Amino acid sequence: MALAEAGARGRLLRWPRVLLFGDSITEYSFQENGWGAYLAERLVRKCDVVNRGLSGYNTRWAKLILPRLITESTGADSIAAVTIFFGANDSALKELNPKQHVPLEEYAANLKSMVQYLKSVDITADKIILITPPPLQESAWEKACLAKGDKLNRCNATTGQYAQACVQVAKECGTDVLDLWSLMQKNQDFSSYLSDGLHLSAKGNSFVAGQLWSRLDHKLSALPSLLPYWRDVDHTNPEASLL
Numbered sequence: 001m002a003l004a005e006a007g008a009r010g011r012l013l014r015w016p017r018v019l020l021f022g023d024s025i026t027e028y029s030f031q032e033n034g035w036g037a038y039l040a041e042r043l044v045r046k047c048d049v050v051n052r053g054l055s056g057y058n059t060r061w062a063k064l065i066l067p068r069l070i071t072e073s074t075g076a077d078s079i080a081a082v083t084i085f086f087g088a089n090d091s092a093l094k095e096l097n098p099k100q101h102v103p104l105e106e107y108a109a110n111l112k113s114m115v116q117y118l119k120s121v122d123i124t125a126d127k128i129i130l131i132t133p134p135p136l137q138e139s140a141w142e143k144a145c146l147a148k149g150d151k152l153n154r155c156n157a158t159t160g161q162y163a164q165a166c167v168q169v170a171k172e173c174g175t176d177v178l179d180l181w182s183l184m185q186k187n188q189d190f191s192s193y194l195s196d197g198l199h200l201s202a203k204g205n206s207f208v209a210g211q212l213w214s215r216l217d218h219k220l221s222a223l224p225s226l227l228p229y230w231r232d233v234d235h236t237n238p239e240a241s242l243l
Helices: 003-009 024-030 035-043 059-069 104-120 138-147 156-173 180-184 202-220 238-242
Strands: 017-022 048-053 079-085 128-131 176-178
Touching: 017 024, 017 035, 017 059, 024 035, 024 048, 024 079, 035 048, 035 202, 059 104, 079 104, 079 202, 104 128, 104 156, 128 156, 128 202, 156 176, 156 180, 176 202, 180 202
Parallel strands: 017 048, 017 079, 079 128, 128 176
Antiparallel strands: none
């Protein structure tokens, strides 16, 4: 059978998508042993896990970009889940990092605006997961800042306020939330979750992967594997199995 004929007979194969939207902690999640790579491996044959992490970005910029990533006409119906993972940059101290800083009230409003936009293009609240920034290990991050000639430009208490705001937005909007700031600090020495005081270490990536999978598993468990297992293909008539 010619390829053109096979294409005409078969339906277009479209994998559902899990969209990971966030800052550098999301962008780096496809690195070796990253939490995004873990999700992609668990969901292979079921979903495309799409990394839209943007290092250094905050919610003020993110809310402008989201409508360019998902619209009704470009496949909002194929979205299986969306993670929104911002706050590590928004919570930077204004006097030391004014470019990335976003005031707390605006941060909450921006998160709410993004959730409302997703709902407006028919992505229901049960498909949305907000993720708080992880805690900040100040001494390690100060070393990273000093190495660049900067002062310590974040503090954990402030990050905690942004995490609490994220949790509150999720409650108000009816979405799921992964409160990393609180969960990671249940372990008194949370520094092992972080590579430089801000970004995730291998242990931190594993922690996020496990916590996020526990929330995604029940949302995505009903999705079928696309295309049959190879032993189930009729080798004498593959068209019957594959088209």
